[in-house]
Amino acid sequence: MTALSFDLLNTDGRARRGRLTTAHGTVETPTFMAVGTAATVKAMTMDAVRATGTQIVLGNTYHLMLRPSAERIAKLGGLHKFMLWPGPILTDSGGFQVMSLSKLRKITEKGVTFRSHIDGAAYELNPERSTEIQHLLDATITMAFDECPKLPADKALIEKSMELSMRWATRSRAAFKARPGYGQFGIVQGGTEIDLRLRSAAALTQIGFEGYAVGGLAVGEPQEQMFAVLDETVPALPADKPHYLMGVGTPEDIIGAVERGIDMFDCVLPTRSGRTAQAFTSRGTINLRNARHQDDHRPLDEECACPALAGVTRAYLHHLIRCEEILGPMLLTWHNIYFYQNLMRRLRGAIEQGRFVDEAATLRAELARGDIAPL
Amino acid sequence: MTALSFDLLNTDGRARRGRLTTAHGTVETPTFMAVGTAATVKAMTMDAVRATGTQIVLGNTYHLMLRPSAERIAKLGGLHKFMLWPGPILTDSGGFQVMSLSKLRKITEKGVTFRSHIDGAAYELNPERSTEIQHLLDATITMAFDECPKLPADKALIEKSMELSMRWATRSRAAFKARPGYGQFGIVQGGTEIDLRLRSAAALTQIGFEGYAVGGLAVGEPQEQMFAVLDETVPALPADKPHYLMGVGTPEDIIGAVERGIDMFDCVLPTRSGRTAQAFTSRGTINLRNARHQDDHRPLDEECACPALAGVTRAYLHHLIRCEEILGPMLLTWHNIYFYQNLMRRLRGAIEQGRFVDEAATLRAELARGDIAPL
Numbered sequence: 001m002t003a004l005s006f007d008l009l010n011t012d013g014r015a016r017r018g019r020l021t022t023a024h025g026t027v028e029t030p031t032f033m034a035v036g037t038a039a040t041v042k043a044m045t046m047d048a049v050r051a052t053g054t055q056i057v058l059g060n061t062y063h064l065m066l067r068p069s070a071e072r073i074a075k076l077g078g079l080h081k082f083m084l085w086p087g088p089i090l091t092d093s094g095g096f097q098v099m100s101l102s103k104l105r106k107i108t109e110k111g112v113t114f115r116s117h118i119d120g121a122a123y124e125l126n127p128e129r130s131t132e133i134q135h136l137l138d139a140t141i142t143m144a145f146d147e148c149p150k151l152p153a154d155k156a157l158i159e160k161s162m163e164l165s166m167r168w169a170t171r172s173r174a175a176f177k178a179r180p181g182y183g184q185f186g187i188v189q190g191g192t193e194i195d196l197r198l199r200s201a202a203a204l205t206q207i208g209f210e211g212y213a214v215g216g217l218a219v220g221e222p223q224e225q226m227f228a229v230l231d232e233t234v235p236a237l238p239a240d241k242p243h244y245l246m247g248v249g250t251p252e253d254i255i256g257a258v259e260r261g262i263d264m265f266d267c268v269l270p271t272r273s274g275r276t277a278q279a280f281t282s283r284g285t286i287n288l289r290n291a292r293h294q295d296d297h298r299p300l301d302e303e304c305a306c307p308a309l310a311g312v313t314r315a316y317l318h319h320l321i322r323c324e325e326i327l328g329p330m331l332l333t334w335h336n337i338y339f340y341q342n343l344m345r346r347l348r349g350a351i352e353q354g355r356f357v358d359e360a361a362t363l364r365a366e367l368a369r370g371d372i373a374p375l
Numbered sequence: 376m377t378a379l380s381f382d383l384l385n386t387d388g389r390a391r392r393g394r395l396t397t398a399h400g401t402v403e404t405p406t407f408m409a410v411g412t413a414a415t416v417k418a419m420t421m422d423a424v425r426a427t428g429t430q431i432v433l434g435n436t437y438h439l440m441l442r443p444s445a446e447r448i449a450k451l452g453g454l455h456k457f458m459l460w461p462g463p464i465l466t467d468s469g470g471f472q473v474m475s476l477s478k479l480r481k482i483t484e485k486g487v488t489f490r491s492h493i494d495g496a497a498y499e500l501n502p503e504r505s506t507e508i509q510h511l512l513d514a515t516i517t518m519a520f521d522e523c524p525k526l527p528a529d530k531a532l533i534e535k536s537m538e539l540s541m542r543w544a545t546r547s548r549a550a551f552k553a554r555p556g557y558g559q560f561g562i563v564q565g566g567t568e569i570d571l572r573l574r575s576a577a578a579l580t581q582i583g584f585e586g587y588a589v590g591g592l593a594v595g596e597p598q599e600q601m602f603a604v605l606d607e608t609v610p611a612l613p614a615d616k617p618h619y620l621m622g623v624g625t626p627e628d629i630i631g632a633v634e635r636g637i638d639m640f641d642c643v644l645p646t647r648s649g650r651t652a653q654a655f656t657s658r659g660t661i662n663l664r665n666a667r668h669q670d671d672h673r674p675l676d677e678e679c680a681c682p683a684l685a686g687v688t689r690a691y692l693h694h695l696i697r698c699e700e701i702l703g704p705m706l707l708t709w710h711n712i713y714f715y716q717n718l719m720r721r722l723r724g725a726i727e728q729g730r731f732v733d734e735a736a737t738l739r740a741e742l743a744r745g746d747i748a749p750l
Contacts, residue, residue: 039694039695040700045705045706315447320415326417327415
């Protein structure tokens with residue numbers, strides 16, 4: 001029985017070009033996982049998701065356990081079939097959403113009890129149940145169940161929380177049912193305290209997972225603080241396993257994290273921005289609600305080959321947004337995910353060709369140019 | 376200079392199989408026009424609209440004059456380019472929406488003044504301005520500007536309104552700028568009063584249009600009353616021109632109207648229903664919000680080849696709707712438009728083969744079967 005495998009194809013500085021081989025297909029890394037919270041990448045058909053070059057999608061244990069429930073999805077043949085995504089799926093463990101979304105939560109050694117943010121119903125989540133839910137969903141990659149303390153916090157509190165997460169990681173691993181081409185990732189915690197991060201990385205390596213995630217970052221701290229944590233933490237992770245930076249981030253965050261040895265990303269930014277008129281372009285982000293676009297016959301981004309926006313003017317996008325037409329979020333989300341996947345393609349190509357530093361500088365300069373002048 | 380042309384290919388009873396040849400392509404009739412109110416068929420990409428077999432799309436003068444404005448669309452190259460629909464577009468004149476949507480309207484011989492339902496701004500609409508707006512939009516088919524009285528109403532009031540609409544039709548025709556492959560349709564009014572309908576049809580024929588619409592129906596009257604009006608009105612329309620029944624309707628309405636010689640339809644039903652969990656199927660309409668679907672692994676309609684729902688279960692549709700995910704309206708709208716276009720394909724095929732009566736009976740029997748039994 002062989003778990004999912006990771007091949008490190010080449011490196012360029014600390015940046016890594018790899019390939020994940022799973023029961024549901026291969027993933028070229030560095031990769032961006034489109035967020036499919038409630039069994040849908042919001043405002044996109046799965047055909048459109050595929051057309052952006054997305055290779056792996058993320059699902060949320062917390063949302064799916066509430067609606068429609070893991071048992072229901074299992075009876076319906078698993079999440080791949082349910083949401084029409086036959087490719088790899090990573091599910092998070094629910095730990096983060098319990099902290100950020102649920103009401104009246106109570107944390108004990110055993111796990112968490114909380115009330116649903118939807119209807120107030122009581123639920124329990126713990127390492128065993130989270131792992132079971134992810135198994136029921138048929139997740140290609142299962143995440144260990146962890147506690148995510150709110151930052152900033154006292155070091156003592158972060159330490160206590162990290163230690164709890166490590167005990168939960170052991171229990172998560174014990175609860176995980178290995179299957180060929182499937183795997184489970186542990187999650188490094190420890191806030192911005194380097195010594196705690198290193199202890200956490202060591203504890204997880206000791207347990208042994210198919211991949212290692214860095215959690216608890218991009219929760220409001222400055223980018224340089226996040227990068228400082230990665231500078232110290234990523235080298236402490238097993239080099240022959242994939243490294244996943246959870247919930248990150250902006251294009252600039254991703255470039256900097258790839259530079260520091262991260263292989264996998266997920267973030268709601270491209271999808272959420274698509275629903276709030278924000279477009280990612282090769283000249284930075286643009287707010288299409290702005291009246292400067294209302295007569296603009298030009299494309300959103302002349303340097304983008306996104307099929308969603310072929311022939312679409314800024315004026316049309318602005319019109320759709322002003323009229324609150326569903327097509328606005330549909331087109332912008334599609335474009336944003338395409339933009340992210342194109343960024344990943346460029347980063348992968350640069351690592352392959354040993355020119356990552358140059359490409360990163362080029363990308364940063366492009367993104368900093370600012371939008372074209374108004375008409 | 377030749378206007379758009381209509382070829383009557385064959386008839387079967389009163390049902391007609393025709394072809395409309397326009398500056399923007401051909402339309403096989405009987406046809407269903409997808410409603411693209413504000414320069415978008417709500418919740419659909421134009422690629423998806425095309426994939427349903429839709430050949431002509433409807434735009435709304437009222438909505439587009441408010442946002443983004445006809446002048447702006449003209450500057451941007453016209454509605455076809457703006458909304459990425461190079462095919463034929465019919466625009467309604469705004470008369471109906473002024474009555475149903477706007478505030479503080481005042482009708483005089485000259486036209487209508489009203490306040491926008493969006494921001495209360497004052498506007499004027501009259502035969503000349505409505506025709507100009509539709510010209511600015513570059514509508515393939517321009518509709519005459521009419522008054523649509525609320526029904527039921529006194530015959531005297533309906534008569535006065537119809538006569539005003541006929542004077543406005545004369546002015547609309549005078550304002551219309553003929554171009555090769557373009558055309559303008561007059562609109563028969565007269566409520567459910569047959570003598571008024573016949574006078575209206577005669578008046579419009581006297582003016583002379585490229586097509587004739589029946590307006591002011593499907594506004595709440597029983598189906599048999601609508602059919603009774605069509606029984607008398609359609610034979611009074613020029614047989615060599617297309618006949619368009621405005622704002623109709625259910626699949627059963629359309630079957631009965633094709634039977635009575637109608638060639639063109641438009642209705643918000645398939646699109647609006649797609650946003651309210653209603654699906655049209657070969658067994659009638661189904662409400663996917665109903666909990667009976669939550670564990671149902673079966674397709675929405677086993678007899679439908681709709682590409683939008685290939686592999687999609689009722690359980691998934693139910694889940695998307697319960698979670699208010701945008702993908703729910705996206706998939707259901709696509710399916711519903713596909714269902715309508717498939718209905719039109721079947722009706723066209725039946726007329727071609729001289730078996731309209733049988734096909735209509737088969738379709739009605741199918742629609743009356745009711746949904747499959749719950750699991």
